[in-house]
Amino acid sequence: MNAPTQAVHVTPEIKPRPVPAALIDALKARFGAQFSQAQAVREQHGRDESAFTTVPPPAAVVFADSTADVQDAVKLCAQYKVPVIPYGVGSSLEGHLLAVQGGVSLDVSRMNKVLSVNAEDLTVTVQPGVTREQLNAEIKSTGLFFPIDPGANASLGGMCATRASGTNAVRYGTMRENVLALEVVTAAGEAVRTGTRAKKSSAGYDLTRLFVGSEGTLGVITEATLRIYPLPEAVAAAICSFGSIADAVNTVIQIIQLGVPIARVELLDGHTVRIVNQHSKLTLREGPMLLMEFHGSPAGVKEQTETVQAIAAEHGGAGFEWADTPEERSRLWAARHNAYFAGVQSRPGCRCITTDVCVPISRLADALLDSVQEADDSRIPYFLVGHVGDGNFHMGYLIDPDDDAERARAEQLNRQVVARALALGGTCSGEHGVGLHKMGFLLDEAGAGAVDLMRTIKRALDPLDIMNPGKVFS
Structure with a gap:
């Protein structure tokens, strides 16, 4: 088994871009009370559940209530070439929403309406701030449910953006299989629709799948049409x-x-x-x-x-x-x-370095047993959970955030887990996504040619590099 060729970005490269006063004034004028530069609000939007602790918060936060709000915020930021970072509930694990290049956090959590339920067709259309628990509570009376369950009460827009899955994926699939259509605001501020409520289509490029899993680097998801299922008898x-x-x-x-x-x-x-x-x-x-x-x-x-x-x-x-x-x-x-949360509380004051990988089911034992042995040998407290029906498991290493040697050992364990999964025909992330933490591993997995193709798509759709820059690949 070869070690990954790329180093893990343990300390993300921080390259803040200037945020002109003219942009701040324009955002204040357009959004009023929906705009904030309060330190507490900025700090809330500048952290997630990852182990990164040194990234400064965004320069400002805009709370969007509608697609038009998202469009106007993106257009203003594009005018001044300032980054836009979509924000749902802040439950991501790989540094997806950190402001490594500064900019404006665009909070869509107030866009939390279930827009339509088409029970006969087993589809539902929601705004991005609707959480999975909220959706299931609202459609329970119809005898239907949405099965994708990543554990955290994540927003559905964020689940689309990270191509989430969870405990039910072995039977019902992941977000990739359960998103039929999207409304997305592009880097130019245009609202475009991808897909329809039909269960299949051969018309044109599959733009829905392009945006599902794009981690906010290609556009801001403002609506999603999803598959729903009958509650089991x-x-x-x-x-x-x-x-x-x-x-x-x-x-x-x-x-x-x-x-x-x-x-x-x-x-x-x-x-x-x-x-x-x-x-x-x-x-x-x-x-x-x-x-x-x-x-x-x-x-x-x-x-x-x-x-x-x-x-x-x-x-x-x-x-x-x-x-x-x-x-x-x-x-x-x-x-x-x-x-x-049980793991984090078991070692007060710790931070959790998490990793998840997915391998073909026949190689699951090979991947798991060596990973557990390495974790035991390291003497770093850890926890292990796995959606093992589809070959996916998670390791959480509970480190003292002030102990550089312990952090380095945990990152080495992470590298070994991922390298093993890749050698066994698996992937560096089954559901957490790439974010900041796994950019090097994406290159190991996909190869330089495929990553260059991803960069070409990114440049075509976001020529100013304002959509959540510094994530997925450098």
């Missing part, structure tokens, strides 16, 4: 403990290879179960664990669960426990979703 959830991570992973591999349509299958290692127990006041068995969920008809769910239970038993699975009520299921999944 029956749902069952279960936990099962194993003697080793290898046994748990091999169980998952067999489940997937046999074609069992499992809806969710999450891996937690013993360290993570312990800190989740402490944080969520649970009494789960503290060893490698699979947390699973099954959707379908009562007969279909029964068949799935019996098959999975038999597979788990072949691999030493024990303590198979069922969560029979919605309240019990919600409690278990809330504990899983809080694993990140």
